[in-house]
Amino acid sequence: MSTASSGFKLSEWIFTTDHKRIGILYLIGSIAAFALAGIMALLIRIEQSSPGATIVSDVYTGGEQYNVWLYFHGAAMILGFLIPGLTGFAANYLIPLMIGAKDVAFPRINALSVWLFWAGIVVALLTFVVPDKPDFMWTGYPPYSIKSGGNLALYVFTVHLIGFSSILASVNFLVTIIYMRAPGMGWMQLNMFIWGSFTALIIQLVFVPVLAAAVTLLLFDRYLGTHFYDPSNGGDVLLYQNLFWFYSHPAVYVIFLPAMGIFYEIYATMAKNRIFNYKAAVYGMIGIVVVAGEVWVHHLYYSGMPDWIRIGQMVTTLLISVPVGLMTISMFGTLYKGAITFNIPMYYGVAALYLLLIGGLTGIPLAMTVMAVHLGETSFTHAHFHFIMGIFATFSVFAAVDFWFPKISGRMLHVGRAKVGFWLNFIGVNVTFWPLFIIGVDGMPRRYWDYSQFPAYFADYHKVATIGAFIVAVGMIITVSNWLFSAISGEKAGNNPWGSKSLEWTHTETPPGPGNFPKDVVVDAEWTPYNYSR
Amino acid sequence: MKRVVSAMAMLGLGLTALLAQAGAPGAVPDPAASWNHLWRDVLIDLFIIGAVFLAAGLYWVFKYRATREGQVGEGPKLSKMAAISFAAVPAFLFMADDFYLAAKGWTVWNEYRNVPRNALEVKVTGSMWTWSFEYENGVTTIFDPDSKTGDGLVVPVGKPVVLRMNSVDVVHSFFLPEHRVKEDLMPGRVTYLWFQPKAVGETIATCSEYCGNRHSFMWTKVKAVPQAEFDQWLANMKKGGQGA
Numbered sequence: 001m002s003t004a005s006s007g008f009k010l011s012e013w014i015f016t017t018d019h020k021r022i023g024i025l026y027l028i029g030s031i032a033a034f035a036l037a038g039i040m041a042l043l044i045r046i047e048q049s050s051p052g053a054t055i056v057s058d059v060y061t062g063g064e065q066y067n068v069w070l071y072f073h074g075a076a077m078i079l080g081f082l083i084p085g086l087t088g089f090a091a092n093y094l095i096p097l098m099i100g101a102k103d104v105a106f107p108r109i110n111a112l113s114v115w116l117f118w119a120g121i122v123v124a125l126l127t128f129v130v131p132d133k134p135d136f137m138w139t140g141y142p143p144y145s146i147k148s149g150g151n152l153a154l155y156v157f158t159v160h161l162i163g164f165s166s167i168l169a170s171v172n173f174l175v176t177i178i179y180m181r182a183p184g185m186g187w188m189q190l191n192m193f194i195w196g197s198f199t200a201l202i203i204q205l206v207f208v209p210v211l212a213a214a215v216t217l218l219l220f221d222r223y224l225g226t227h228f229y230d231p232s233n234g235g236d237v238l239l240y241q242n243l244f245w246f247y248s249h250p251a252v253y254v255i256f257l258p259a260m261g262i263f264y265e266i267y268a269t270m271a272k273n274r275i276f277n278y279k280a281a282v283y284g285m286i287g288i289v290v291v292a293g294e295v296w297v298h299h300l301y302y303s304g305m306p307d308w309i310r311i312g313q314m315v316t317t318l319l320i321s322v323p324v325g326l327m328t329i330s331m332f333g334t335l336y337k338g339a340i341t342f343n344i345p346m347y348y349g350v351a352a353l354y355l356l357l358i359g360g361l362t363g364i365p366l367a368m369t370v371m372a373v374h375l376g377e378t379s380f381t382h383a384h385f386h387f388i389m390g391i392f393a394t395f396s397v398f399a400a401v402d403f404w405f406p407k408i409s410g411r412m413l414h415v416g417r418a419k420v421g422f423w424l425n426f427i428g429v430n431v432t433f434w435p436l437f438i439i440g441v442d443g444m445p446r447r448y449w450d451y452s453q454f455p456a457y458f459a460d461y462h463k464v465a466t467i468g469a470f471i472v473a474v475g476m477i478i479t480v481s482n483w484l485f486s487a488i489s490g491e492k493a494g495n496n497p498w499g500s501k502s503l504e505w506t507h508t509e510t511p512p513g514p515g516n517f518p519k520d521v522v523v524d525a526e527w528t529p530y531n532y533s534r
Numbered sequence: 535m536k537r538v539v540s541a542m543a544m545l546g547l548g549l550t551a552l553l554a555q556a557g558a559p560g561a562v563p564d565p566a567a568s569w570n571h572l573w574r575d576v577l578i579d580l581f582i583i584g585a586v587f588l589a590a591g592l593y594w595v596f597k598y599r600a601t602r603e604g605q606v607g608e609g610p611k612l613s614k615m616a617a618i619s620f621a622a623v624p625a626f627l628f629m630a631d632d633f634y635l636a637a638k639g640w641t642v643w644n645e646y647r648n649v650p651r652n653a654l655e656v657k658v659t660g661s662m663w664t665w666s667f668e669y670e671n672g673v674t675t676i677f678d679p680d681s682k683t684g685d686g687l688v689v690p691v692g693k694p695v696v697l698r699m700n701s702v703d704v705v706h707s708f709f710l711p712e713h714r715v716k717e718d719l720m721p722g723r724v725t726y727l728w729f730q731p732k733a734v735g736e737t738i739a740t741c742s743e744y745c746g747n748r749h750s751f752m753w754t755k756v757k758a759v760p761q762a763e764f765d766q767w768l769a770n771m772k773k774g775g776q777g778a
């Protein structure tokens with residue numbers, strides 16, 4: 001009995017403990033969050049397309065509308081789309097299949113995780129229903145978040161639910177990877193996506209509790225009258241910022257590492273090549289786990305922190321380029337002497353190479369304390385993290401869906417539509433974010449909807465960026481609708497359409513049935529997921 | 535291995551020389567000019583790295599396309615020594631570049647944080663959603679962005695200005711785009727920044743830490759005038775009943 005032929009029963013999906021179905025539930029939730037957050041992005045872009053009130057009511061109260069869009073866009077993209085898309089959907093669907101396991105270690109806890117995530121999404125959606133809409137950005141900095149009329153409890157409970165879901169998922173997958181690998185599968189034989197997820201989940205397990213604590217204290221300050229962040233009563237404003245970024249910078253790697261893992265899989269499969277210097281890439285990923293917790297102050301370079309720590313963490317932040325550089329070299333090197341086939345996943349793969357460079361390199365000035373003192377909080381920063389966090393990571397989720405689509409749905413993707421979608425997405429993001437880099441260097445601040453104090457040419461750049469956002473929107477609609485369309489009417493896929501050597505392709509049916517593998521998987525010492533030419 | 539060691543020694547020497555250059559005495563520091571200079575250097579650095587990687591990546595993508603059915607890649611199986619070198623050499627190069635940038639950044643940073651002794655001190659208070667400026671003689675000014683009235687921050691050309699800043703409500707950030715500097719203001723702490731007004735004219739300062747509804751409108755005029763004019767303005771303000 002395979003998942004495809006059993007017919008659709010809603011109760012089977014609600015009570016499922018099958019990691020593949022749970023993965024798909026994560027995917028549906030995260031794409032829903034992505035769509036809503038994307039609509040917010042369009043509203044933001046329309047508003048910014050000209051100075052003054054463009055679509056908000058007027059210059060005095062317009063902020064009340066605009067700031068809610070900003071809040072929801074940030075919170076939903078990060079907590080609702082990127083993290084669940086990568087450590088929820090991709091991790092769930094792929095980890096057991098790649099290591100030859102029948103399921104995760106704790107399938108029921110896994111089901112709890114996904115429903116906690118959905119509960120988090122529902123609570124986040126209440127934003128649009130309550131009269132006191134949250135307006136304090138996804139960062140929730142006090143004292144503003146405490147003084148604001150916006151509903152802080154909604155924000156904190158969203159973080160609690162999704163955070164709890166993440167912690168449970170981390171434990172579950174770490175145990176799965178450590179104890180449930182197929183007999184004979186050594187650590188240096190693992191898929192790069194497994195390494196990416198493993199390192200990301202360690203970071204998640206260590207740091208999410210810090211975020212949970214930080215926002216809980218916020219809740220206490222607001223509703224119980226405590227003074228953790230209130231300097232007039234012995235508290236400290238910067239305490240929150242430190243706690244928040246102590247989690248939220250590592251959260252970047254929770255997204256980045258599995259995203260890299262996905263592109264490694266695509267590169268190796270489409271180039272039919274071994275990962276170039278596999279061990280260096282693995283140690284690079286482990287290196288990121290080591291430095292992840294020592295760089296958060298680069299988010300506080302102009303926040304009045306002591307000078308010595310601003311300089312100290314400039315050095316640690318710059319040093320991130322070493323592990324990331326090693327990973328990048330091994331990613332590029334995987335193309336070297338390959339036998340590359342171009343198809344949709346590889347389109348995203350090649351785009352990723354460019355996005356990684358632009359996003360990564362523009363991070364270097366922001367890592368330098370003195371450069372950030374001008375560039376920080378401008379649209380240069382905004383464009384930088386959209387290239388690396390927003391677009392690189394989003395493309396990794398899209399590439400993952402496209403790459404594993406035959407396995408998940410049992411059908412092939414319609415190539416033509418997928419290509420149109422890809423090109424619109426790729427062109428659109430460049431049209432959107434290059435202008436923002438440029439006016440960012442000239443001083444355009446983030447989170448502004450009016451910018452009349454700046455030179456008039458800023459409006460031209462904003463207009464171009466707005467056009468870009470709509471190109472992306474069309475691309476995304478085509479891409480996502482193509483998934484639905486192809487899942488229903490695509491050509492039937494074989495078990496291993498890409499000719500991969502990884503277990504999820506070589507040892508399972510398409511789509512894989514309950515228990516994943518018809519026969520128990522055993523691998524020998526020679527096996528790797530990349531042994532195209534021994 | 536020997537070569538790596540000698541290269542490291544060279545780099546160490548280079549760094550020392552660079553640091554020694556930092557803060558050469560005599561010259562009037564101009565942080566914004568140093569920033570612009572460093573920005574150009576950083577862009578060149580990034581452009582080189584980016585171009586090398588992008589060229590290699592794109593070249594390989596096109597060069598190593600599969601030409602026949604069933605073809606497999608022939609990427610090298612690295613020997614232990616080769617694997618270590620392919621990790622150690624790039625790691626060393628990246629680190630060298632990091633330390634180079636860190637050293638340069640630190641030099642300019644020192645300019646940013648060491649306030650010249652002759653600096654004019656102005657107290658800045660941020661509140662939702664206004665900036666107010668208090669001069670040493672007690673004169674206080676504000677600027678109203680809606681009516682575009684009020685003096686805002688008035689400074690003399692050629693004299694460094696240090697702002698001692700505090701907020702009465704939420705976190706704000708005083709951002710002077712022309713002067714390439716910003717620093718946050720918050721309750722419970724006094725922060726500072728300094729800048730060097732170079733030419734007569736009007737620029738702006740604007741809030742760059744999100745502070746609610748009117749965040750976009752929290753800006754002020756920054757007017758740089760000749761020293762004599764400044765002195766007169768300050769005296770007139772005082773006479774006009776300000777800061778009694």
Ligand SMILES: [Cu+2]
Pocket residue numbers: 660663705706707741742743744745749752
């Ligand atoms: Cu402000």
